[in-house]
Amino acid sequence: MWIVTLMDLSKTQVKAIDYATEQPVVMDIENGFIQSIEPVLLQEHEKSELAIVAPGLIDLQINGYAGCDFNQGSMPEDLVGNVIRMLWREGVTTSYPTLITNSDEAITQGLEAIARACEEDPVAAAGIAGIHLEGPFISPHDGARGAHSLRYIKAPEWELFCRWQEAAGGRIRLLTLSPEWPGSGDFILRCSESGVTVSIGHTSAASEQIQEAVACGARMSTHLGNGAQLSLPRHPNYIWEQLAQESLWSCLIADGFHLPDQILKVVLKVKGDKAVLVSDAVSISGLAPGAYTSHIGGNVVLTPEGRLHMAENEQLLAGSAQMQLWGIEHLLNRGIASLADAWNMASLGPASCMNLSSAAGLSPGAPADFVLFSKEGSRLRVEQTFKSGECVFKRNSLHH
Template sequence: MSVAKLQVAHAVTPEGVIDDAVITIEEGRIVSVEAGGSGGTLWAVPGFVDSHTHGAVGVAFGDPDVEANLRAIDFHRHQGSTTIFASTVTEPIEKLERQLGVLRGLVEKGDLDGIHLEGPFLAPEKKGAHDLALLRHPDDESVERLIAAGGPALKMITMAPELENSEKAIKRFTEAGVAVAFGHSDADDKTTAQAVEWGAKITTHLFNAMRPVHHREPGPVPVLLVDDRVMVELICDGIHLQPVIAAMAIEAAGPDRVGLVTDAMSATGKGDGRYLLGELEVDVLDGTARLVTADGTPGAIAGSTLTMKNAFAFVVQEAGVSIPDAARMAATTPAAFHGLDQVGQLTPGRLADICLVDDEGVLQGVIRRGEWIVEPA
């Protein structure tokens, strides 16, 4: 059902919070956001932008079954993600080309908003849940094949900049309109800074799959936190990052450079059990996904079962973030860094993608393109 006028207690806009707001919507777009309503208790914030998610409900994005991909998309939309980049994992180039073909079709139809390649140009030392046997250097042929297969739908690629030929590859992806993300890297602080100079402007899940901070060997984290050209992704699920670390990163970088992401894998919305992530088996126990190892010991964390709904509530309740700042990190900042100028703000002319949350940051309603996805109870 279409929404014509939405009355809320507070609307988070680029100019600030408007209390007792009325949001007028026509043909799926915001016409105005003005004071003068009597809208109860809920906050209106921009629809969430998840630029790093691998799937849900038993489906990995890139599955050759288009309908399966749509089921995963629908699940995430119900969790507030009105804009979604589908992420892949490390696979042979031929398989990635096939996955890009499936996902590119969904972007062209408007079901997805972009594609993110996480790999295969990652460091073996920081492979995380990626198949060691399939990691590779960014040779010219592989780079060109991925750019060609993804076309304008390919929005981001995660790379380790210390690999051979990385400078050329980072500059080539950037030239092609693909945002390069520093990640799954064993680089030190100097190589990290070089990568930013070459064009890297995103950080894939800050802290995870990179060197830790040390007072004599700083590693990448301090470099990425203080460089105004870089957005840092945070997986705020209480597993990848403790609340105090999330709060520290948000304080250091500021909400205008932090993007909340889920890194959600196929188990999201499905429950505990055994799943595949790329070519590797993963066990999910109590919502935590870890690689299956030969000796039965817990393996590396393998993505998450997080939703943007829960990430938003986490930063409000556990990291002490205000709802306007949480809205920037969940929508405005990732939209800006990825050049998505139709979403990410409650402002006239933009698409009417809106999430409704309560004072605790708990999701109560979702509107996408002016249509209800989830109506408040």
């Protein structure tokens, strides 16, 4: 279903259907970069045999995968690199491992473990564009804090953050906080000036506090519409305010469980290219349906439909168990977005937001991080994943 020609060890040629134009193209890859991409004339029967090519997916918020948890007490040495490798089968070529609210020591240990993996494993170094620290500078209020432990939530501390950044080897690139704390504006300004993208999330901030945060450099909203109180003032409230801030990018969990379709539609209409998909997946993602124990939610259940809920109350979600590919399928199958637009929300959008070179997509000079996939009914199936021009995953292949 796809044509990949190895010209020599550093050169590859790919013939596929461009996800955006839906036309056949030939893409030449050399030394890890796209050298050229040109249309090619083919008969209809030849086109039907080709896979679809699209940029690699970029996940700004992922807590773990396939039983591996970035937030567990002491990570095995190979855990981080193994997760990066396993994510290839989901079409994810770049990610931001996410550490959530915890004790100062536990956060330090997690940051050090990820930094060590990047220093010792070239695959981890290439696949991790930065670390996402989600907390502990978030709202202490029930609902807004979500599943984050109230015990460790605190006001922003610049000296503490600097110590964490040192432990991470400078790799904290994304920080989720709530600007409701006194002094948040100055803290956000310092983060922004140091090259860290600040995202508003798990917040109960007033509109004026959100406005100040944006003025000081906040650029994103973390899983907008989730990590929120069940009841909010009709207006104003912190969801309306974040939607109204034109410079804020909106991250969305589009698994069909976290947000209803009408909310997804509204955010896409308001934000356009500044709406991006994240998985926010926990370690149970990638596992079979069943009952599990989570260090955050305790006893949880993953249903055959893909919904993860608390065992004692199925009305309460216990995190996301689906990847970005699932979110793309949901937007496509519900008629909320086209394939190209939905795919861009999980690839070019995150890359643009974080100023990554892969924002160039499928164009000459761009990194050769891309996916070959096929459509099977309502599902999208990853056939091959390429990282820096190398095929790192091939479906039905034991060697990847």
